Amino acid sequence: MKTLCWMTLVANCKAHMPDIMIIKKRLTLLSASFLFLCLLISGCTPSGTERPSVKFSGQTMGTHYHITVVGPASGEFEVNVDALQSAVDEQLVQINQMMSTYIDDSELMQFNREPVNEWVELSEPVMEVLSISEDISQRSYGAFDITVGPLVNLWGFGPQMQPDRVPDPDELAAALARTGHEYLQLDVNRARRTANISVDLSAVAKGYGVDWIANFLTDRGFDNFMVEIGGEVRVVGDSPRSTPWRIAIEQPSVLAGGARLALNVDNHAVATSGDYRNYFEVDGVRYSHTINPKTGRPIKHNLASVTVVAETAARADAWATALNVLGPEKGMELANAEQLAVYMIVKDGDGFVDTQSVTFSQLLH
Template sequence: MLALFPECRLERRHARRWSVSRRLRVPLLGLALFSALTLTGCTEEPAPSTGPVTLEGDIFGTFYQITIADPVTPGELEEIEQGVLDEMHSVDASMSTWREDSELSAFNQAPLGEWQPLSDELMEVLAISQSVNELSQGAFDVTIGSLVNLWSFGPEARPQEIPDEAVLEQRLAEVGMDAVELDTDKLQARRTRDVYVDLSGVAKGFATDEVAAYLDRQGIDNYLVNLGGEVKVKGRRDGESGLWRIGVEVPRNDTPAAEHIVGLDDISVATSGDYRHYFEQDGKRYSHTIDPRTGRPITHRLASVTVVHPSNAWADAWATALSVMGEDEGMQVANTEHLPVLMLVSQGQGWDSRVSPAFVERFGEDVVDALGLTVVSEASGSLE
C-alpha cells in the first residue's frame, strides 16, 4: 500500500515464507565499461555508478528492493548485496515461525517456566512488542500466533473456514503478553503459559532497520530500503536534493492506485491494511487482521493505516496495532503517542483520508492541504 516514484510501485504483503532470488540493476554505462576492461585484460576497477543502482529480489514471501544513490563500483555493489542478504538471513534465522530451526521456534518449544538465552536482536524485538502491547492496551500482541493459525493465516495452513467456537475461546484464553517474561539485563526470556509467539507484525520492520544500519556502516549516505512495503530512507534519491517519494496505495475498481504522494528523508514508513488478505464464507468477509482482545477478525471501516517513525520496527508494530483498533480508537492512541499517522477509512465505494496532527507537523500544512487530507483534532478526536 505504499508506492515509490518514479522508481517503482510497492504493495504490502503479509506472507512470511523465506525465499530469495537476486536481481541486480546497474547503469548500462557501468556494464559497458566493465565489458571493455575485461576484453582488454585490464584489471582496473570499473568507474563508480553515475546514478542510483538497485538490488532487488524475493524475501520473506514478498520482495526486497534496495536503491543506492551514492556512487558505487560493481565490486562494491556486489559486496553490499551480500551484506544485505546476510542481514535478512540473520533476521529470518532468528524470528521466522516457518523455520523449525529458528531461534523463535526454539523459544516457542522450550519448557514452560525455564529461562532461555536470547540474541540481542530477538530480545530487542520482544521488548518493542511488549512496549507497544502496553501502550495499545493489548491491541498489539505477539502471543496471538495460535489464533492466527486457527484462522488459517499462519504456518499451520488450516482450511479457510470459521473456527469452532469452543476451540476459539480456548486459544483466546491462552493469549497474553503477561505470559512472556523478559530479563533484558541477562538477555533471557521465558514463557509462563503455553503461548505461541509470532513476530510477523514487527520482524519485517526490524529487518528493514537492520539492512539500513548495515548500509550506514558501509558509509552509504543516500539509500532506500524497501522490504515488502516497509520503507526506510536516508539522504536523497539523487544524492543531492531530491527527496525520496512515496504514495499510499488505494484500490480503484479493484486496481491499486497510488495517492497522497509525499517526500521523505531520514525516516521510516510502515503500512498495514486488510483489503487484500481475507477469506469469505457464507457471504461474509473475514479479514486477515485478528484482534487479540477478541480472537476474531476486525470488522471496522479502517482499511489502511500508515505510520511514520524513525524506527521501522516501531512503525511496523504501531501500524498493526492501529489497524486492530480501528479509525476512532486508533487515532486517539496515535494522538496520545504523538505518532504521524495517515488512515484510509472506507466510505461506501470510496475512501476518507485522515491524518494525525503529528503527521501535519512532520510534512507541513501545505502538503496536507494539497493532498486534501482531513486532520483529526488532537484535543477532541473530532475531524477538522
C-alpha cells in the same frame, strides 16, 4: 497481525518522478515482484541531474526485498553490486536464523520449545525485538500481540493459508487460551513464557530487518539509500534527484490502485497495514485477516488502511498493526496521544475518506 502481506515500491514514471515510491499492500509474491520488475525495465529515462545509483533485489522472510543505494552529489561512485548484495544476503540469513517461525532450529523456535517458566538467555537482536513488541503491546492496550499466532492459524490465515470457515466457539476458546503477551516476561538478556504461548515475530521482524540492513549500509559508509523488505520501508539521505524520497500511499482497491497521497520522507520509515485484499467470506459475511487479540475474531470496523511514519521500520510496522486492530476512532485517538505520524483511509459507503494525526499533518507542510 499482518500475515503474508507485501507491498511493492515502484517509480511513478507518468509523473516523471522516478524517486516516487508507491506502497502496494496485500499483493501476491509473484505479482508484486513482476510489477516491480516491469516498471524497473520500462522506467523513465534518468535525467542528467540524477545522482548515480544502484539497485538490487532478492528474497528473504518469505517475500522480496529491494534496495537502492545512491551516490554522492559529486565525485565518483563505484560499488561492487554483487559483493554488496552478497553481504546483505548474509545479514538477512542471520536475521532469519534468529527470528523465523519457518526455520525449525531458529533461536525463536527453540525459545518456543523451552519449558514454561524457564528463563532463556537470548541474543541482543531477539531481545530488542521482544522489547519493542512488548512496549507497543502495553501502549496499545494489547492491540498488538506477538502471541496471536494460534488465532491467525485458526482462522486460516497462517502458513497454510486456507481461510474458508468460521471456527466454532470451543476452537476459539482453546486458541485464545494459548495467547496473551502478558505471559511473556523479559529481563535484561533473557525471557520466559509463563504460560503455553508461542511467540511469532512476523508483525515486526521484517521491519526490524529493514532497520538492520539500514544500519549495515550506514556502517559501510553509504549515506543515501532506500531499503524495503516485504513492504516495510526505510529511507536515509537523499533520493537520486538530491531531494527527499517521496512515498506514495496506495488507493485502497482489490485491484492495484493508484497513488492516493504522496509525502516527502527524510531519514524515516513507513509501514502500512490494511485488510482490503486479504479476507474471506462465508454466507455473505466478510472476515478480515487482521485478528483482534482481545476477542480472537477478525476486525469489523471500516478502516481500510493505516500508514505510520516513524524513526524505525520495526516500530512503524508494529504500530500500523496495532492501530489497524483498534480501528479509525480508537486508533486515531491513540495516535494523537502517542504523537504518532499516522494517516488513515476509512471506508465511507462506496468511497473512502482520509484522516490524519496532528503529527502526520505536520509532514505535509
